[in-house]
Amino acid sequence: MRSFINRLKSPTQPLVQQVPPTLTREEVVDSYLGYLGRAPENDAVVAAHIDLYRTPERFAAALADSSEHRDRMAALVHHGRPTFTIEEIGGIAAAFAAGDRTTHAGKILRIPDWFDCRLNPDSPAYAGQMMRLWSAITGRAQYDPTVDEDTPEVVHHDFIYRPAFYSTGDAALAGAHLMAIGHILVRSNLPKNGRVLEYGAGFGQTSFAFARTGAKVDVVDINKAFVDGVNKASAFFRTDLTSHLGLFGANPAGEPNAYDLILFYESFHHCWNAADLIEQMKGLLKPGGCVILAGEPISRVNMPEIPFPWGFRLDWENISIMRLRGWMELGFQEAYLFHLFDRAGFRAEFFPDPNAHWAQVYRFTLV
Structure with missing residues (x-):
């Protein structure tokens, strides 16, 4: 992108001053996300683009012709990693289901030729082709979260004595999740006797930690077995x-602005309509309330598993799970996720943790 930025400084590039600019800041940001998969560097760069290119059409053409865009498109097709095609997913998923974790290790799904990465990631057209990709991956015609996100086998699990990560018998894994729960509590900014809403809570271990501090907690899950099991444990x-x-x-409180905190732990990446949900959550939070995401696949650097602003994780394991389950296994680039929350009126913060992936906390505070 450096060469593209340098064009802004070029004294030989004439500015078109006779026509008032129609290019807006929002269009500059949207075009960056669509063509480059990231946000502009700063407001000064945005202003320079508006001054130089004047119209959305000229700016889009310049981005499409930039070396950064061409390199990004090449990276989407040639990851430098072994790839597999849509047609091979069935066999790869069968190997995954059989417990084979070595034969296809490191492989990435090859983006189909019909997938247009130049589309604006906020546009209906982008969402439409992503849903088409979901159908191609899963072999299912139409997404229904009540069917495709179900996990009926959890009805046989223990929700009280050895729930969730405890049932694995893996002390290191349990410790990583416990560190994550502690970090979430630390970063929650929850007032004493505050109110919490968790979406996709599963076994509800994080919510139980909040409830034991005296918080009033609602959890929402799409799976009746999870709902019944968590209510049994709560009693x-x-x-x-x-x-x-x-x-x-969903709003279990039945009234607006009821919650101090909305929590997602390993669940936000199953949300198909993230932009709409973020807008909805504004009406659920109290003034100054926050949304926390933890244990989520959010890319802070360029990686072939999440090569677009938002979309399916292309590693062989997640593609196999999608074929076997039908789940939405989405990932988000951090810049795009911040864009969605910023647009809705949230302030974004990231709190790293060297101990566990699950303990990486994103906090979005309503301002």
Whole structure:
């Protein structure tokens, strides 16, 4: 992108001053995200683009012709990693289901020729082709979260004595999740006796930690077995925690602006309509409330598994899970996720943790 930025400084590049600019800041940001997969460097760069290119059409043409865009397109097709095609997913998923973790290790799904990475990631056209890609990966015609996100086998799991990560018998894994739960509590900014809403809570271990501090907690899950199991555990531990059957965006409080905190732990990446959900959450939070994401596949650097602003993770394991389950296994580039929250009126913060992926915390505070 450096050569593209240098064009802004070139004294030989005439500015078209006779026509008032029609190119807006929002169009500059959208075009960056669509063509380059990232946000502009700063407001000065945005202003320079508007002054130089004047119209959305000229700016789009310049981005399309930039070396950064061409390199990005080449990277999407040639990852430098072994690839597989849509037609090979069935066999790869079968190997995954059989427990084979070596034969296809490191492989990345090759983007189909019909997929246009130049589309604006906020546009209906982009969402439409991403849904087409979901159908191609899963072999399913139409996405229905009540069917495709279900995990009926959890009805046989223990929700009280050895739930969730405890059931694996892996002390290191359990420790990593416990560190994540602690970090989430530390970064929650939750007031004493505050109110919490968790979406996609599963076994609800993070929500139980909040409830044991005295918080009033609602959790929402799409799976009835999870809902029933969490309510059983809540009664056992005598917490003010209630689990509800529902979709992302549901409001168990029944009134606006009821929650101090909305939490996603390993669940936000199953949300198909993230932009709409973020807007919805504004009406669920109290003034100054926040959204926390943890344990989510958010890319802070360029990586072939998440080569676009948002979309399916292309590594062989997640593609196999999508074929076997039908799940949305989405990933987000950090710049695009910040763009969505910023546009909705949230301030974004990232809190790293060297101990575990699950303990990386993103906090978005309503301002």
